[in-house]
Amino acid sequence: METQTAKILDGKALSAKIQQSLSAQIQELQPKFGRPPGLAVLMVGDNPASAAYVRGKERACEKVGIASFGKHFPTQTSLAELEDTIAALNNDPQVDGILVQLPLPEHLDSVKLLNQIAPEKDVDGLHPVNMGRLVRSEEGLRSCTPAGVMRLLEEYQIPVQGKQAVVLGRSILVGKPLALMLLEANATVTVAHSRSHEIKSITQSADILIAAVGRNGLVTGEMLKPGAIVVDVGINRVVDASGKDRLIGDVHFESASKVAEYITPVPGGIGPMTVAMLLQNTVKSYLTRF
Numbered sequence: 636m637e638t639q640t641a642k643i644l645d646g647k648a649l650s651a652k653i654q655q656s657l658s659a660q661i662q663e664l665q666p667k668f669g670r671p672p673g674l675a676v677l678m679v680g681d682n683p684a685s686a687a688y689v690r691g692k693e694r695a696c697e698k699v700g701i702a703s704f705g706k707h708f709p710t711q712t713s714l715a716e717l718e719d720t721i722a723a724l725n726n727d728p729q730v731d732g733i734l735v736q737l738p739l740p741e742h743l744d745s746v747k748l749l750n751q752i753a754p755e756k757d758v759d760g761l762h763p764v765n766m767g768r769l770v771r772s773e774e775g776l777r778s779c780t781p782a783g784v785m786r787l788l789e790e791y792q793i794p795v796q797g798k799q800a801v802v803l804g805r806s807i808l809v810g811k812p813l814a815l816m817l818l819e820a821n822a823t824v825t826v827a828h829s830r831s832h833e834i835k836s837i838t839q840s841a842d843i844l845i846a847a848v849g850r851n852g853l854v855t856g857e858m859l860k861p862g863a864i865v866v867d868v869g870i871n872r873v874v875d876a877s878g879k880d881r882l883i884g885d886v887h888f889e890s891a892s893k894v895a896e897y898i899t900p901v902p903g904g905i906g907p908m909t910v911a912m913l914l915q916n917t918v919k920s921y922l923t924r925f
C-alpha cells in the first residue's frame with residue numbers, strides 16, 4: 636500500500652522569519668524611541684525545564700534586540716515580595732512586557748500574581764482583562780501559544796472558516812484561549828478533554844485537530860480524518876533508552892503523518908512559535924508606549 640507522508644508545518648522556520656522581521660523593526664525604532672523594548676521574566680524556584688525555557692526566551696530577546704530583565708527568585712520567596720517586584724516593573728519605563736514563568740512553587744497563588752501584572756504589559760495574555768478582550772474579540776495582548784498556532788495556520792494558508800476544529804485540552808494557557816481564537820476565525824469549534832466520551836469519534840470529525848493535553852503519543856493516526864491538519868502543542872519530556880532527554884508531543888508522529896495532510900513536529904513546531912509570539916507581544920506593547 637502506498638503510504639502518504641504529511642507536509643510539515645515548520646514552526647521553527649516561521650519563528651526565525653518573525654524574529655528577523657522584529658529585529659529589523661527594532662533597529663529602525665530604537666534610535667527614535669531612545670531605548671530598546673524591554674521584557675522582564677520572573678522565575679521562582681529551580682524547575683530545570685522552566686530554567687531551560689527561560690534561557691531560551693532570554694537568548695531570543697538578545698538575538699532580536701529586546702533588553703531582557705531576568706529575575707530569578709528562590710523557591711521560598713513570599714507572595715508579597717513577588718507582588719512588590721511586579722508593582723515595580725509595572726511602573727518601570729524600561730519594561731514593556733512582564734512574564735511570570737509557570738508553574739510556580741505550590742505555596743504561591745499564580746492567579747493572584749498574574750492579576751498584579753498591568754494588563755498593557757501582560758505579554759503572556761493571561762490577565763483576566765486580556766482574556767476578557769479575547770472573549771469579546773477586542774484588541775488586546777493574546778496568549779502566546781494559541782496565537783502561535785493561529786499564526787502558523789495562517790502562514791500555510793490553511794483555511795479555518797467553516798471547518799471543524801477540535802481542540803483537545805481546556806487549559807487556561809492553551810485550550811480555552813485557542814478555542815476562542817478558532818471561533819474568532821469562524822471555525823466550528825469542539826473542545827474535548829479528559830472527561831469527554833467517545834474521543835475517537837470526535838477527533839475523527841476534525842478537519843483541524845489541535846492536541847494540547849500533555850500526554851505523549853495520545854493521538855494516533857487511526858483517530859484522524861484522512862487529510863486532517865494536525866497541530867501538536869504537547870511538550871512531554873521523556874528519557875529514551877540511551878538515557879537521553881527527549882521531547883515528545885501529544886501526537887504519535889509516525890502514524891499520524893501517514894493520515895494527515897499537514898502536521899507540526901515536536902520539537903520545531905509550536906514551541907518556537909510561542910517564543911516568537913512572546914517577542915511580538917513585547918514589541919507590540921513597546922509600540923503603544925510612544
Ligand SMILES: Nc1nc(=O)c2c([nH]1)NC[C@@H]1CN(c3ccc(C(=O)N[C@@H](CCC(=O)O)C(=O)O)cc3)C=[N+]21
Binds near residue numbers: 870905
Ligand atoms: N508564563 C508562561 N508562559 C509560557 O509561555 C510558558 C510558561 N509560562 N511555562 C511553560 C510553557 C512551555 N513553553 C515553551 C516555550 C518554548 C518552547 C520551545 O521553544 N520548544 C522547542 C524546544 C526546546 C527544547 O529543546 O527544550 C521546540 O519545541 O522546538 C517550549 C515550551 C512556554 N510556556
